[in-house]
Amino acid sequence: MARKHTGAARKPATAAGEGEDRAGLGPRRAAWRLLNAVTGEGMLLSDARAAAMMASLAPEGRARAQRLATETLRHLTRLDGWLGPRLRKGPPLAVRNALRLGALEIGQGEAGHGVVNAVVALVAEGKRTEAYRSLVNAVLRGLVEEGPEGWERLGPAHLPDWLRQPLIEAWGGAAVRGIEAAHLAGAALDLSAKGDPAALAETLGGRLLPTGTVRLDAGVQVTALPGWHEGEFWVQDAAAALPARVLAAQPGERVLDLCAAPGGKTLQMAAMGAEVTALDLSAPRLERLRDNIARTGLKARVLQGDALEFDETGWDAILLDAPCSATGTIRRHPDLPVARDGAEISGLIELQARMIDHALTLLRPGGRLVFATCSLLPDEGEAQAEAALERHPGLALEPAEAPGIDPAWRMELGLRTRPDLWTEEGGLDGFFVARLRARA
Numbered sequence: 001m002a003r004k005h006t007g008a009a010r011k012p013a014t015a016a017g018e019g020e021d022r023a024g025l026g027p028r029r030a031a032w033r034l035l036n037a038v039t040g041e042g043m044l045l046s047d048a049r050a051a052a053m054m055a056s057l058a059p060e061g062r063a064r065a066q067r068l069a070t071e072t073l074r075h076l077t078r079l080d081g082w083l084g085p086r087l088r089k090g091p092p093l094a095v096r097n098a099l100r101l102g103a104l105e106i107g108q109g110e111a112g113h114g115v116v117n118a119v120v121a122l123v124a125e126g127k128r129t130e131a132y133r134s135l136v137n138a139v140l141r142g143l144v145e146e147g148p149e150g151w152e153r154l155g156p157a158h159l160p161d162w163l164r165q166p167l168i169e170a171w172g173g174a175a176v177r178g179i180e181a182a183h184l185a186g187a188a189l190d191l192s193a194k195g196d197p198a199a200l201a202e203t204l205g206g207r208l209l210p211t212g213t214v215r216l217d218a219g220v221q222v223t224a225l226p227g228w229h230e231g232e233f234w235v236q237d238a239a240a241a242l243p244a245r246v247l248a249a250q251p252g253e254r255v256l257d258l259c260a261a262p263g264g265k266t267l268q269m270a271a272m273g274a275e276v277t278a279l280d281l282s283a284p285r286l287e288r289l290r291d292n293i294a295r296t297g298l299k300a301r302v303l304q305g306d307a308l309e310f311d312e313t314g315w316d317a318i319l320l321d322a323p324c325s326a327t328g329t330i331r332r333h334p335d336l337p338v339a340r341d342g343a344e345i346s347g348l349i350e351l352q353a354r355m356i357d358h359a360l361t362l363l364r365p366g367g368r369l370v371f372a373t374c375s376l377l378p379d380e381g382e383a384q385a386e387a388a389l390e391r392h393p394g395l396a397l398e399p400a401e402a403p404g405i406d407p408a409w410r411m412e413l414g415l416r417t418r419p420d421l422w423t424e425e426g427g428l429d430g431f432f433v434a435r436l437r438a439r440a
């Protein structure tokens with residue numbers, strides 16, 4: 001899809017220097033630039049370019065910019081619903097993003113006049129946006145008059161059609177409304193323990209979930225927690241921890257983690273005592289995996305390469321956490337449905353099938369393959385498992401089981417989690433996990 005140029009300011013993130021940034025312009029300017037790049041150029045907030053846009057800010061400023069951009073994207077359709085009646089003609093994208101940013105802050109109870117002044121000052125910095133100063137001023141002042149009550153009256157958030165329609169076909173309208181509500185609520189901070197999760201939950205004052213994940217409130221700074229630097233735990237959503245539990249690596253087993261970085265599942269399997277080889281195509285993501293291994297003191301062999309060309313055989317078990325649309329992770333990545341338009345999904349589906357076929361050639365006779373994706377789309381999950389079973393006579397489907405799983409996740413072809421499920425525990429990401437056994 002062609003992306004529009006936003007025409008927003010390209011000034012340094014803190015023109016006045018951070019010490020003089022009394023109006024909080026620095027983080028807001030960075031958030032505005034992030035929004036322009038996500039909505040206009042399809043950039044993801046996890047992209048290295050996003051970090052560069054915040055590089056001149058102090059850590060608190062970066063955290064604020066990131067939070068502002070993330071929350072604006074999370075509430076995007078609600079914000080547009082709030083702003084819509086006040087905008088007769090659609091202003092340029094950069095102006096719309098400045099308005100969205102201001103509306104979010106007003107809705108969430110920031111001091112209204114400060115927000116209006118800051119956003120007007122931002123818009124005044126851009127050659128193509130400065131002409132809209134009065135419009136921005138008038139629209140945001142109108143929202144200040146309505147106050148947070150106006151914000152609270154707004155309806156639910158909606159996914160864009162490219163994703164909403166296939167999800168309705170797959171799971172039905174009520175489930176999709178539940179998924180959208182879960183996206184709006186966001187995600188807790190989930191941790192996997194290197195050792196005893198009950199002891200970790202007690203040390204950190206967290207909640208031990210039935211599947212063994214330790215859950216803390218969102219917003220906790222993970223690197224400040226006791227045991228972080230000692231490598232006692234790592235961040236991993238409760239659903240993301242399931243594939244390695246379903247694989248259930250045994251001490252001494254030779255296990256291949258075929259798409260491994262940044263390594264949450266490698267760490268789990270290494271902690272189970274398996275001899276893990278972690279392969280990934282991406283050098284920067286492997287750097288993060290190496291950091292994780294070093295921090296936790298766990299052991300794994302790390303290789304950079306293309307899974308489709310890897311030719312070492314005889315593995316007892318392979319975990320294939322395949323590249324996918326990542327549509328199961330929108331609670332933590334609300335930029336994804338905005339930055340993406342679904343165009344890449346057919347290529348991903350084809351890649352996943354090729355990866356399954358290749359992984360099966362690497363297993364020892366009777367070895368097991370766990371196929372997983374963090375997608376909500378059955379084409380990247382259930383349909384892949386079904387098609388693999390059709391393509392490979394002799395391949396057997398085994399129950400995908402793990403301690404503490406909710407019976408509602410058990411499906412014919414594997415485990416299916418969704419953000420609208422497990423509400424009593426606070427939800428979890430969307431994942432599909434299938435366990436397959438090669439002919440002995």
Ligand SMILES: C[S@@+](CC[C@H](N)C(=O)[O-])C[C@H]1O[C@@H](n2cnc3c(N)ncnc32)[C@H](O)[C@@H]1O
Nearest residue numbers: 259260261262263264265280281282306307321
């Ligand atoms: C879903 S992520 C893996 C997450 C990881 N298993 C974890 O738990 O931290 C998919 C990974 O596949 C990698 N990837 C994509 N294409 C690949 C290929 N052809 N060969 C190997 N890795 C690939 C990406 O770099 C990405 O790190």
